[in-house]
Amino acid sequence: MTGGAGFIGSHVADGFRAQGHEVAVVDDLSAGNRANLDPSIKLYERDIRDEALDQVFAEFRPDIVDHHAAQSNVPASVHDPVHDASVNVLGGLNLLRLAARYEVKKFIYISSGGAMYGEPDPNDLPVKETAPVRPLSPYGASKQALEAWLGVYKRTFNVDYTILRYANIYGPRQGIREEGAVVAVFATRMAADQPVTIDGTGQQTRDFVYVGDCVTANVAALERGSGQAFNIGTGQETSIFEMYEAMSEVAGYGQQPTYGPARKGDVVRIVLDPSLAKRELGWQATMPLFDGLKKTYAFFRDQS
Ligand SMILES: NC(=O)c1ccc[n+]([C@@H]2O[C@H](COP(=O)([O-])OP(=O)(O)OC[C@H]3O[C@@H](n4cnc5c(N)ncnc54)[C@H](O)[C@@H]3O)[C@@H](O)[C@H]2O)c1
Numbered sequence: 001m002t003g004g005a006g007f008i009g010s011h012v013a014d015g016f017r018a019q020g021h022e023v024a025v026v027d028d029l030s031a032g033n034r035a036n037l038d039p040s041i042k043l044y045e046r047d048i049r050d051e052a053l054d055q056v057f058a059e060f061r062p063d064i065v066d067h068h069a070a071q072s073n074v075p076a077s078v079h080d081p082v083h084d085a086s087v088n089v090l091g092g093l094n095l096l097r098l099a100a101r102y103e104v105k106k107f108i109y110i111s112s113g114g115a116m117y118g119e120p121d122p123n124d125l126p127v128k129e130t131a132p133v134r135p136l137s138p139y140g141a142s143k144q145a146l147e148a149w150l151g152v153y154k155r156t157f158n159v160d161y162t163i164l165r166y167a168n169i170y171g172p173r174q175g176i177r178e179e180g181a182v183v184a185v186f187a188t189r190m191a192a193d194q195p196v197t198i199d200g201t202g203q204q205t206r207d208f209v210y211v212g213d214c215v216t217a218n219v220a221a222l223e224r225g226s227g228q229a230f231n232i233g234t235g236q237e238t239s240i241f242e243m244y245e246a247m248s249e250v251a252g253y254g255q256q257p258t259y260g261p262a263r264k265g266d267v268v269r270i271v272l273d274p275s276l277a278k279r280e281l282g283w284q285a286t287m288p289l290f291d292g293l294k295k296t297y298a299f300f301r302d303q304s
Pocket residue numbers: 002003004005006007008009026027028029030031032033046047048049067068069070071072087091110111112113114143165166167168169170175178179180
């Protein structure tokens with residue numbers, strides 16, 4: 001798998017190992033951390049854009065490619081959209097090309113439901129996979145773009161795929177610079193009893209999914225969901241202020257938030273409809289928000 005030294009990928013790598021699969025990780029450690037990876041998992045410290053990745057495929061001969069590596073920072077994509085597209089589009093395409101050459105059975109691609117639907121029509125909430133795709137950031141566009149090539153590689157080169165469009169993922173090991181890292185930022189600041197700033201009004205909503213639920217989605221995608229894209233969400237809309245209050249309760253934190261300017265390109269309301277994933281993958285999120293926040297807070301408190 002790619003991006004296995006990152007936040008979500010490292011949990012998925014652990015999950016595949018726990019299922020008895022042999023796992024190798026390609027990660028250039030540009031955002032990930034070797035310490036996230038179980039030492040028994042082989043790490044190829046490579047850039048996914050590297051043509052010499054051929055050697056890794058020749059050596060490991062994967063049955064499945066699970067592609068988590070990405071330039072995953074939304075503001076960074078606004079600042080440098082060419083770099084974002086280079087990693088997310090050309091890097092992904094390099095992997096697809098190799099998946100075809102080495103006759104990989106399935107390519108699991110991690111896309112972003114939080115970024116690619118943009119600002120949905122409120123009447124369309126929770127958004128289904130059929131909702132209009134109109135991202136607000138270069139990151140959303142680059143995540144969407146690779147989906148088109150997946151179709152090409154399935155139709156023309158017989159590479160099967162499943163796309164998982166994640167909502168806002170939170171949990172232990174999240175970097176505080178990542179997309180939707182609001183939970184990690186709040187936990188870190190509350191653990192240090194520092195003031196917390198909410199960007200915008202706090203009434204903007206998100207669909208928060210615990211990282212352990214991503215693991216079960218990837219495990220399900222090993223066998224199911226051929227040629228389809230699935231929202232990986234809870235279907236529950238939570239405002240940033242509600243999340244702030246829940247995390248305050250978990251942390252025993254008594255300070256009121258301050259409010260800063262809204263972030264450019266931030267959507268106001270988003271929540272994903274996960275019913276297709278339930279029907280086709282047999283998957284649904286199971287971690288209640290409060291319990292997930294407890295696990296996440298404990299991790300960040302122990303780090304500080
Ligand atoms: N965190 C979220 O809420 C969220 C939401 C939707 C989608 N996603 C997607 O999930 C995936 C994992 O995200 P994450 O939050 O764990 O981010 P992350 O930054 O922790 O993980 C990404 C990993 O990719 C690696 N990487 C980056 N560029 C690379 C390159 N050129 N070559 C090799 N490795 C490279 C990084 O070192 C890192 O380990 C990404 O594809 C991201 O777009 C995340």
